[in-house]
Amino acid sequence: MSNIPKNLRYTPSHEWVKQDDDVLTIGITDHAQCMLGDLVYVELPEVDSQFQHGQECAVVESVKAAADIYCPIGGEVIEVNEAALGNPQLINEDPYGKGWLFRLRPFETPATILLNAEEYSKQVASEAH
C-alpha cells in the first residue's frame, strides 16, 4: 500500500496539496509516482502564471507514460521546484518532500474541493482494478 500522509489533502487525479497559511504546495502522490515508474522529464508552470481549478498546469513523464498535472485549486503560481526540473528522480524518491512541484497562492478556499487522506485511500483502493 502506498504512503498517504494524514496531514495532506488530495485530488482524484493524484495530486497532493499542503497548506501553510495562504500558500499551497502541490505535488503528485506516492501512488501516482509508483504507477508512472521512474520519471525522466518534468515540465512546470511559469511563476506568476494563473490557473483555474482542474486546468492542466504541468507534465510529468516516465519511460512508460506522460501524465498531465491538473491544478487542484485556482490560483497564481509563486514558486516552482527547480531541483525537480533538473532531477525528476526526486519525485520518485521523495514525492511529499524534495519532490514537490510548485507553490500556489489560491483564489478560492481549498477545503471544499479536496479529498482527505481517508477518502483518497478509498479511491486508490477502488482503482486497483
Place this chain on the structure above:
Amino acid sequence: MSNKNKKSPIIFELSQPGRIAKSLQPHIADNIDLPTHTLRQTAPLLPEISELQAVRHFTRLSQRNFSIDTQFYPLGSCTMKYNPRGVHRLASLEGFLQHHPLSLEEDSQGFMACAYELQEILKEITGMHAVSLTPMAGAQGEFAGVAMIRAYHQAKGDTARDEILVPDAAHGTNPASAVQCGFKVREIPTDAQGNVNIQELQKAVGPKTAGIMLTNPSTLGVFEKNILDIALIIHQCGGLLYYDGANFNAIIGKIRPSDMGFDVMHLNLHKTFATPHGGGGPGAGPVAVNARLAPYLPIPMVAKENQHYRWLTEQDRPQTIGRLSTFMGNAGIILRAYLYARLLGREGMQRVAEFATLNANYLLTRLKAAGFTAAFPQRRATHEFIITLKNEAKTLHITALDVAKRLLDYGFHSPTMYFPLLVPECLLIEPTETEAKETLDMFADTLIAIMKEAETQPELLKQAPHTLPVRRLDEVKAARELDLVYDVTRGA
C-alpha cells in the same frame, strides 16, 4: 554459441586512417556544376575501412534483424502479419521499380491504374464515398482526417467547434493529431466492460464538439458495442466521427466503418494490407470520407476518364486541404497494398478477419486456461487481446517488462506492453491471421514456462534477456541522459 551474441563494434571503431574501398569509390567530375559556396571545403567524416570490412559489418548487422520473416511478432495494435513474397515480386517489376515520379502522365498509366483501382477497393471495403491514397503514415492520415473535419466546419461557418473527443484508451496519436490541427482534446472515460462511457460522453458533447476519434475494435481488444448510439449522439450535436483504421484487420470484409456511422477514416496499409513495416516505416495511411467531406480530400488523387488515368490537382479540387507529400505518397507501399488486395479478393479479405479473430481467441483461451488474467474476462477477443499481470506483480514481484524481456530469450518478439495505460501491467497480444496453430501453441507454452520460472527462479526474468547481444537496457538512464550523437573524436 554463434557470434550472434557477441557485441560488435560500430563502424567508426573499425576506422583506420587512409584505408579505402577503391573499387567502389565514386568518380568525382573535374568540373562540378554547382555554385562555389555550396561546395564543402573539408572532407566529410566517414569511416575509413576496407570493402570486406564494410561487407562483414553490414552482413553481421543484418543477421541480427528481428523480423516477421524470422520470428513470431505478436505486437498488439501493429498487425505484424506476413508480407507475401508474390506481392513483393510484382511490385519489383522493372516498370514499377524504375519509374520516375516526374514521368509524364501518359507514361505512368500502369501505376496510376493500380492506384485508381486501390482507391476503388478501399471505397468498397470502407463504404465511403471517396479515397485519397497520399498520406504517408497512419499519423499523417489522422492529421488529414482531422484537417478535413476542421475544413468542413469552417466552410459552414461553424467556427465555435474547437473540441475533439477522444476515449482514454485511444492511441496517443489521436489526441496529438487533434492538437496538431488546432483543436482542444476532451477525454472520455471507459466503462468497466471496455466500452465508451455513454453518460460521460453525453455530458461532454455540445456546440463546441467538432468530432470524436475512435477505433473499433478499441485498443482494449474489444468491439465497441455502443457504436451506433455514439454515432447518434455525436451527429445530433453536429459533430463528425473519425475512425482510426489501426484495428481494421479485425473487421475487414465483415463490416464497414460507414455502416457504423463514421464520416472519415484512415487505413494503415502497412498493417491491414501486409506491407513491410517496423523499424520506422515506410507506411501508408490513405483517408476515406463520405460525400460531405469529399471536397476536402488531400491531393493528388487519380481519376479515370475514357480509359485514361489522370492526376487530380487544385484546379479539379479547389477545397482540398492540399498536399501531404511531394508526389503520390509512398508509391511502393500503395502498389503492394493493391497487389495484396487483388491476391486476396473479396472472400480472402473476409477470411483475414475471421482467422485473425480465431487466432486471437484461441491464444486467449489457452492462456486463460493456464491461469493468466484477461483484462476483460467476460468479453471475447477481437483480433487482439490484453493480459494483465497485476496479480503476478503483487504475488511474485515480476512485471510485464520482465516477462516481455524473457520472451526475447525464447526467440519471440514481445507483445505491446504498458498500453493501453488504463490496464496495469498489461501485454497487448495480436497474433494475426498468418500464424499457424503450432506457433500459437509454442508461444502459449513459452508464456506458461516463463510463469513457472517466475515462481521458481524469478532472477531469470529480472535479469533477462540473457541471450541477446545486449542485456537489459537502462531505459531510465537513456531517457534522462539522452545521448544521440556519436562523437567520432572519441576514437576506438
